[in-house]
Amino acid sequence: MEKSRVLLVEDDESLCQVVTDFFNMFGYQISQAQSGDEFSRLIRQQAFDIILLDLNLPDADGLELLRMLREEQQVLLYVVSGRQDETSRLRAYELGADDFIAKPFSARELELKVRNALKRHGPVIDFVESQDKQPGVFIFQGWQLEEATRSVCHQQGKQIQLTRGEYELLAFLAEAGGAVVTRDNLLNHLEQAADIYSAETITALVYRLRRKFAQTDLDSPIVTLSRIGYRLEIS
Known part of the structure; x- marks a missing residue:
């Protein structure tokens, strides 16, 4: 531990x-x-x-x-x-x-x-291995993120379509289960999963995701810890 x-x-x-x-x-x-x-x-x-x-x-x-x-x-x-x-x-x-x-x-x-x-x-950790769950599906704050459709849907009927980079970023945060994911860990993942190679691009992706969540009139679940990383509000 x-x-x-x-x-x-x-x-x-x-x-x-x-x-x-x-x-x-x-x-x-x-x-x-x-x-x-x-x-x-x-x-x-x-x-x-x-x-x-x-x-x-x-x-x-x-x-x-x-x-x-x-x-x-x-x-x-x-x-x-x-x-x-x-x-x-x-x-x-x-x-x-x-x-x-x-x-x-x-x-x-x-x-x-x-x-x-x-x-x-609960402790702040760099990354938490994903728990047993339906592959490619993540649940947080009433949202359901699906790999198959590359979208995130809310139980109130709201839906957001995601780019490849947006999906990979959100999925990686969701896998952490509410723990903090450092920017370095996130960048390492996105380099392999979405051909993203700069911290500035991560900042832009987070900004775009927050705008998309805001357009649904629901709060963004993404929390920034300045100079450290990001986490998702899970519940």
Whole structure:
């Protein structure tokens, strides 16, 4: 089973080590960022299942980092901070924090909170092998995607005809079952399945698909995680 990926954003080296050792003991894959710059670099490089964010960093305010992150991603995020005033807590929740944990805290309690949250939300992974299903047919949010007709039909009677590239992109996301598919994985697949060789073409395909979904007056099920990849809203 793939390890859950945790990003700890904390400039206190001693606390970093305690939390890292504890989470490693329970089988997590944990990365550290001790500044806003490190945080920004890491979230561009890889996907995380949950972020533990301190508000007081040497080069950035954690609330500003939270605001910028929420413009791009909806990854689980817990604020873990010694800043306990009501204004900071409320602002963190307003900006999209999933929880606010005050210092000092119990590492065991923090791990249990993280474990329970990940059970509810499920891990972010690069790709999930398709489950046993009718070959060439995928179901998500009332839509049925069919290889035979290269179309996607909604239970309300809406139908969208797809190009080869649009179908292969949507089918690959559907196979992932709601998990995140990285842009690199998607491009590798589309190179073989649809002769698509650039990330810019993927962006254009997603844009066209969203326009087609919008023309049915139904929401697009495609979710973008900036600089990481895409996933489908399945249910």
